[in-house]
Amino acid sequence: MKKILFECAGTDIKSNIKALQRLLDQIEFPYKKGATVGLKLHWGEIGNLYFLSEKYAAVIVQWLKKNEVKPFIFDTTVLYSGGRRTGVDSLMTAYEHGYTPQNMGCPVVIGDGIGGMDVVKIKSGFFHFKDTVEVGSIINQAQGFIIFSHFKGHLGSGFGGAIKNLSMGFASRAQKQLMHSDxxxxxxxxxxxxxxxxxxxxxxxxxxxxxxxxxxxxxxxxxxxxxxxxxxxxxxxxxxxRISHEAFQERLVETAAAVWNVIKNKSILINALINISSECDCMKGKNSIIADDVGFISGYDPFEIDAESLRLIGSEVFDRAHPDIPWRSQFEYAVKIGMADKNILNVIP
Ligand code: SF4
Ligand code: SF4
Known part of the structure; x- marks a missing residue:
């Protein structure tokens, strides 16, 4: 099994960037020269205060370019009106938040197209999504991916990290609606x-x-x-x-699992355990910071890296922020559908 790597946060953005660089230096570079590699991230909803600075993504892009691959950055359109509902709105929000091609040194694109209709169906085979799930067509258009996730709280899933970035992050708007529908x-x-x-x-x-x-x-x-x-x-x-508290968690996991099954042999995951806010980067306005910065963690399995992130931060802060959300069921369900080893349940505090 490939290793999970971790680097401690610094005290400010400069030292955090150095921590991220140290982490990248230790990662076994998995992509072939000349490959096109998509960096999946969330550039923050208009009015959100705690989304990740573009400077971190720029460091990852530089690392990719130094290793002679061709990176690009992407996110997908969302359900609600605001700054990211259409591809055009979302790109304008990205630019406003510093995620410009100039700052990044690579293209910034929308994974499901400007109209949010450039989507494909991929195999699922689970309980809620029996046959397929629908995701941005970008999933078939890169030779590698880095799933770069801001780890923080989330109103529906308790926490948001790699699982959520793969799931909601790749899902088409219709698939997002299916996950939220209850x-x-x-x-x-x-x-x-x-x-x-x-x-x-x-x-x-x-x-x-x-x-x-x-x-x-x-x-x-x-x-x-x-x-x-x-x-x-x-x-x-x-x-x-409308059905049960667990249904959303299970649908989230099923979508993440379907995406991961397609890209797992060509992807690495990095979680940023900094700016650990109570709510998602989709939320406008002021929510609270619930834990000190911890650092950056990389790995090759979304359930392992999220479990380890929860262990490092301490899961009680997420229990306090979202006491009604049965977020642990994400891991229990991942075990049930064969996406995670049952030992993962011992990692989560
Ligand atoms: S959840 Fe609340 S804010 Fe969102 S669409 Fe429904 S009523 Fe509106
Ligand atoms: S307190 Fe204000 S925000 Fe909360 S439900 Fe009542 S009207 Fe809505």
């Missing part, structure tokens, strides 16, 4: 202070006032993005899963 907000009226923030933030205009001035949610319009839940200042909203 999740909708549920209001606790006794907590609601009627501030209207959920109405303002909803990208689908699915929230409005009822006659008593409480928010009501149009579930036909709702896409389950959970932005309203994240922004509510008094935690009056929680995720209501």
């Amino acid at each position: 999740a909708h907000p549920e209001l606790n009226r006794s907590k609601c202070i009627r501030c209207g923030m959920c109405i303002d933030i909803c990208p689908e205009k699915a929230v409005s006032w009822n006659e008593n001035k409480f928010p009501i949610f149009d579930l036909d319009k709702c896409i389950g993005c959970a932005h309203c839940i994240a922004i509510c200042p008094v935690a009056a909203l929680k995720v209501f899963w």
